[in-house]
Structures are given as structure tokens and as C-alpha cells.
Amino acid sequence: MIKRYAHNPILTKADIPYAVETVHNAAVVKHENEYIMLFRSHLRTGRSIIGLARSGDGFHFTADPAPFLAPGKEEFSVEDPRVTRVEGEYLITYSVYSRNGVQIALAKTQDFSHVESVALITEADYRNVVIFPEKFEGLYARLDRPHSEIAPWSIWISYSPDLRFWGESQLIMRPVQYHWDEMKIGPGAPPIKTEQGWLSIYHGVFQTMDGSVYRLGVALHDLQNPAKIIGVGDSWILQPEDPWELTGYVHNVVFTCGAVAEADGTLKIYWGGADTVMCAGEANVCDLVALCLDHARPAK
Ligand code: BMA
Numbered sequence: 001m002i003k004r005y006a007h008n009p010i011l012t013k014a015d016i017p018y019a020v021e022t023v024h025n026a027a028v029v030k031h032e033n034e035y036i037m038l039f040r041s042h043l044r045t046g047r048s049i050i051g052l053a054r055s056g057d058g059f060h061f062t063a064d065p066a067p068f069l070a071p072g073k074e075e076f077s078v079e080d081p082r083v084t085r086v087e088g089e090y091l092i093t094y095s096v097y098s099r100n101g102v103q104i105a106l107a108k109t110q111d112f113s114h115v116e117s118v119a120l121i122t123e124a125d126y127r128n129v130v131i132f133p134e135k136f137e138g139l140y141a142r143l144d145r146p147h148s149e150i151a152p153w154s155i156w157i158s159y160s161p162d163l164r165f166w167g168e169s170q171l172i173m174r175p176v177q178y179h180w181d182e183m184k185i186g187p188g189a190p191p192i193k194t195e196q197g198w199l200s201i202y203h204g205v206f207q208t209m210d211g212s213v214y215r216l217g218v219a220l221h222d223l224q225n226p227a228k229i230i231g232v233g234d235s236w237i238l239q240p241e242d243p244w245e246l247t248g249y250v251h252n253v254v255f256t257c258g259a260v261a262e263a264d265g266t267l268k269i270y271w272g273g274a275d276t277v278m279c280a281g282e283a284n285v286c287d288l289v290a291l292c293l294d295h296a297r298p299a300k
Helices: 285-294
Strands: 024-031 034-042 048-055 075-086 089-098 101-109 115-120 126-131 140-146 155-160 167-173 184-187 198-208 211-221 229-233 254-261 266-273 277-284
Touching: 024 089, 024 266, 024 277, 034 075, 075 126, 075 254, 089 126, 101 126, 126 184, 140 184, 155 184, 167 229, 198 254, 198 285, 211 254, 211 285, 229 285, 266 285, 277 285
Parallel strands: 024 075, 024 254, 048 075
Antiparallel strands: 024 034, 034 048, 075 089, 089 101, 101 115, 126 140, 140 155, 155 167, 184 198, 198 211, 211 229, 254 266, 266 277
């Protein structure tokens, strides 16, 4: 389903002008004819910062001289950014680790140079918040992945009038037993609008005797009511296969935080390989939608 770019990995620690050990799990958006990538990097303290890189073609990226976001006072780490453009501004969500656990922070920017911090928008034990590019009946909508013993690692939806206060939360998709995503699922790239519905690329985790394997799959949400899932593709669309996906900081991982839909119907998909490097590939949006419609597994 996904054709890997011939010259992967597209960004590694050797390309970053400050000391980092990894470059992975990046959001990518197109802003004024430039592809902007916000990537996660481990420092040698073991904690993460978020860096920024720019590209004219979506494959060759050059990193800015300094990190884009670093942990605040009392925070340990900032991780796994996602970016969505809604009504002319870019909304950035990212995980913040502190002594209280992992929460999601939201920041806004219009130009990727001035950033306004909005709020922490979850309590502890949440990850993977992606915001829809459009509002629904005047409300922002997001997918996220809280964790509880009762509903382990499932995808939820919530709504907000102002980006600070979120509610009407409901579970909409669960891992499926004895399936490639049976242990955990979580939203990946912010949803992409298609004629048939909102296409969401998510990650699924399978536990093996050799640890967890992270793969990517797709789900299609109703255009008017994103809480309604029309179909979830039964098979994965990407699994670790290249050497830099099979081994690295964490082995057997492909993990996405972003994809860019192009005018010709192709989708550029970006993923971290083994929590170490950034990779890219292309898919046909129609093929991914067809997988959700024609070869579906139950959503819950
Ligand atoms: C998840 C997150 C991701 C990471 C993945 C694989 O729980 O920590 O940032 O890519 O594990 O290690």
C-alpha cells in the first residue's frame, strides 16, 4: 500500500546541527510551499525535545539551527508532535512527561516562528492527540488515546468550543483480539478529508516473544459525524521491514505523526523508524480508502 521513498531514511541525527541521538516521530505540514517537519529527538540525557526542519519537495529536509520546543521548568520531556491547520492557524499537540505522568499540551502558531502555548488539554495517561482540520457544528474535534485497565489503549473522540475545555468524550475504536493491532492502538496522523470520509492513519501494536511490533493501519470516519467509523482496514498498511525500522533505539517500530495529502491524490506519509530515524513514503488515497471500505474489521 505504501511505496517507500528510495532514499530513506530522509533525516537522521547526522543532519541535525545540535547534539541529538535520534530524529523520529515527526509531524509534517505544507506551509506556504514549504514542508515543515516537527520531529522528536532524544538528547543524551535520555529526554526529548522537538526540532524543526524545512523542505521544498517533502523529501530533502534541512534542520533549523536550534530546537523548536524544549521541556518547560518541571517537565522532563516533550514528544511526538502532531500539527493540524484549522481556520488559518496551526495547532500543535505533543506529549509532555513530568513527575505527574504524561499529558498532552497544545500550542498555536501561524508561521512556525512565534508559538503561543495554549494549555495542557488532558489529565495524566493520555497520548496521541490529533485534531481534525475542520470543526463540527462549531466544535473542534480530536482523537486521542487514554489508558485505563477497563478500556485498554483504545481510540476516543472529544470535542471543544475553545481548544481548552474538552468533553462529550466517547470510545470509538478498540484493539481487536488476535489481530496485528491486538495490544494497543493510537491515532497517528491528523485525519485527512476524502470524498468518502475522514481517513485516519493509526498505529497498532502486537506483542511477541521478542517484544512489541508497531505497524500502521487505516480507518475511515463519517464526514459529518467523525465519531462514526465507517470502516477499519483489516490488514496493516506498513510494517517494519527496512534495516533502520527493524533495529535502532527501539526495534521493530514504524510510528507516524503526520501525512501530507497532495493535489494529485497521493499522500506523503512520514514515520519514525525504530525510534531512531525519519522515513517517508507515498500512497494513493483511493487505495487506503478502499481498504477501509472493502476489507474491514470491526471498529469495537
Ligand atoms: C510509544 C511511544 C512512541 C514510540 C513507541 C515505540 O509508546 O513512546 O513515542 O515511538 O512507543 O517505542
